[in-house]
Amino acid sequence: MTGRDLSLRRFSGYAMKRAFNQVQADLNATLAPHGLRLVTFSALCLIDENKGLKQSELAQILGVERPNMVLIVDELDSADLIVRDRSTEDRRAYELRLTEQGEKVLAAASAAAQGHDARMTAGITDDVRETLVTALWRIEANGRQRD
């Protein structure tokens, strides 16, 4: 069971995949008690940060296809965490906003997610964590260059 994957460990992407698998599992478990999963939590954060955000903008930021975003927003809507307000400027579009309930759930879920992040990065110093995140965004930018 030990060290049978040395050939893959040369690739930084392998470490990223393995680490992110754990992060995703732990975060989903952390959010489940709040009725959220990774993608709905992310959507809640973005709607809170950008009041009146439109579905298509949300989809674009999260890299989700618009048809799939419909279901995600439906899920938040059904749980009364957000509302879809018709835009007065563009009557095709909806402006998304958190409900009072949505604010409460987001606050609780955010605190839990912070705890999750702290657990996952336990034993990593603040400046190494800073280096890590900076390097990851650099990789992301390198990838975005060619599409």
Add this chain to the structure above:
Amino acid sequence: MTGRDLSLRRFSGYAMKRAFNQVQADLNATLAPHGLRLVTFSALCLIDENKGLKQSELAQILGVERPNMVLIVDELDSADLIVRDRSTEDRRAYELRLTEQGEKVLAAASAAAQGHDARMTAGITDDVRETLVTALWRIEANGRQRD
């Protein structure tokens, strides 16, 4: 389009997800000309590194369910990159080995994947890359602790 996701950038997992999305896309594009994708390339590497590896072991290392591994190994088998040899010690199991063709394809694909990794980590110094990978494995270990 810019900076609408500040609330999510506090989470290191967000950077990991965004970066890995790019890595996965670029790596799959890199491997496609060799008839491979991320998971079949990983399997090839592991079979090469561990001659006679069994399907169930491969599945366990890669974190894939055994029924799904059947299809992955089928894919490599159909492409004549590996063979399934009946184990003499355990006649339920197959021992997996690369064919000559498999060795050739793996060598070419590995070189391409190395290039991919270099592209993705361009602008990152060697010791920062080292810090990055070490931190990622630490996160992975932290996650594994609680399951």
Add this chain to the structure above:
DNA sequence: TATAATTGTTATAATTTATAACAATATTGG
């Protein structure tokens, strides 16, 4: 030796991600 566990497999379900088409509305070029 009887019972239980493991290996590879099939079938199937659940989940996620992607594509095509459509009505309503908005934008743009003539």
Add this chain to the structure above:
DNA sequence: CCAATATTGTTATAAATTATAACAATTATA
């Protein structure tokens, strides 16, 4: 202004990924 084109949210659907249940053959265990 008007005709053509594009965009928004949506439905339907397909493709791809991931997970679960059951089974025969074989091995391990009690």
